[in-house]
Amino acid sequence: MFRAEAHLDLAFQALADPSRRAMVDRLVQGPATVSELAKPLAMSLPGVMQHLAVLEASGLVISEKIGRTRTCRIEPKVLTQAEQWIAERRALWERRLDRLGQFLDETKDD
Template structure:
């Protein structure tokens, strides 16, 4: 299971920017060209391309160039890796609280 720390670094780092999250949001509704991604963002096309490169390096987005237009889509498996990490920690935390609850209940029974 994809637990490479460096991969998670790139992933969370990629999601840590509002412009990039907006791009992912846009792509979650369907593929888009670079210009389409750029349209709602208040920054130069160059800046958008740089963000896109970050997203691609993180594995969250895959792109393909046909003619002069580069089409971008989400790579859903990648999102899963981030989700997994969070889930695992939440699970560990919940299990701990359960054990704590059991312990408290048991202690109470024995008083």
Template sequence: MPYHSTPLDLAFHALSDPTRRAVVSRLAEGEVSVSILAEPFDMALPSFVQHLKVLEDCGLIASEKRGRSRWCRLVQARFDEAADWMASERLRWTQRLDRLETYLDNTQDEVGGD
């Protein structure tokens, strides 16, 4: 199946952590330096940077050095891939539920129910 790729698995793993989801939410507002990004989190900077590494390794964010600061931004492509996978799954399950509803309606008609 095309959607069961390692990058997508890594992206969902990265998003399973609340700290990393909070980072993604903050970066949705625009790019920001690591030091500003780390401010609201009660952890040592090296620990916080590990979270950023997980997000960057799976392709959800990108970072670049500018002078003495490192800046982070979201990478839309990985989010699009995850959204496409979820839309595909939603369609598949909607179709299955529609078929089940049709089957149950037909079964009820055959039995003579209301």
């Protein structure tokens, strides 16, 4: 039983945590190592690793280990997909409001 929107579950879930959003916030400025991501967070390194795993599972972040350091960076595709899901719903909602306003205008001279 496969759902096409399952990746949105993971993306929104990943963005629902303030520590993970802080990590994304840092990574949009450019790549960073795990330690760099961890520094501003009041949390143990394994805690940060677990958040990183969630971000990677969602596809928002990818990382690569070179030597003993792992470098992380944003993968913008999923970010865009999440943004578009919201944008489409907001557009539908606004379109409905427009139709409603038009209807009210057309019938106001009764």
